[in-house]
Amino acid sequence: MNSTFNFQTDLVKLNKPVLIQNCTGEAVTELQNLLKHWQCYFGEVDGVFGPQTTSAVNCFEYWMFxxxxGIVDHHTWLCLYKGAPVDMPLLKKGSRDELVGKIQERLLWSGFFQSEITGYFDVVTEKAIKDLQQGSGLVVDGIVGDRTWFELSKIREYGC
Incomplete structure (x- = not known):
């Protein structure tokens, strides 16, 4: 990972190419190094976006919601540099969508959630989020904001 990258100030300047399978070159080498850094890529860093790199990208995308x-676009690059989900919505009790279901799935794996995955942010989901926040040293408000998204992205049922 480029240690001179300052996420706050360089975000606007980040101008990376969109990468897909069969791309080659320096940007793919950088991608593979970043995926390796985040423990999603275990292959050779060769600058070739092959099937193993595609699998690693898919895995990283999954963890970042x-x-x-398998397409490395601007949003994927931002997550690769930050090591966390970016530009995620604020979710709280009453929210309902696919992301809530993904959150419930992560909470289930971690043992914070013992209910059915419904995609509806109910009181049980709110309590699970509060328990996660408490255990992570975050502000305990039951709302999924940036810091809570980051903690959720660290919950892994299995490796990439």
Whole structure:
């Protein structure tokens, strides 16, 4: 990972190419190094976006709550640099969508959630989020904001 990258100030300047399978070159080498850094890629860093790199990208996208399409676009690059989900919505009791279901799945793996995955942010989900926040030393408000998204992205049922 480029240690001179300052996420706050360089975010606007980040101008990386969109990468897909069969791309080659320095950007793919950088991608593979970043995926390796985040423990999603275990292959050779060779600058070739092959099937193993595609699998690693899909895995990373999954952990970052991105669409798992194997395409490294601007949003994927941002997550690779930050090591956390970016531009995620604020979710709280009453929210209902696919992301809530993904959150419930992560909470289930971690043992914070013992209910059915419904995609609805109910009181049980709110309590699980509060327990996660408490255990992570975060502000305990039951709302999924940036710091809570980051903690959720660290919950892994299995490795990449």
């Amino acid at each position: 991105l669409t798992e399409d």
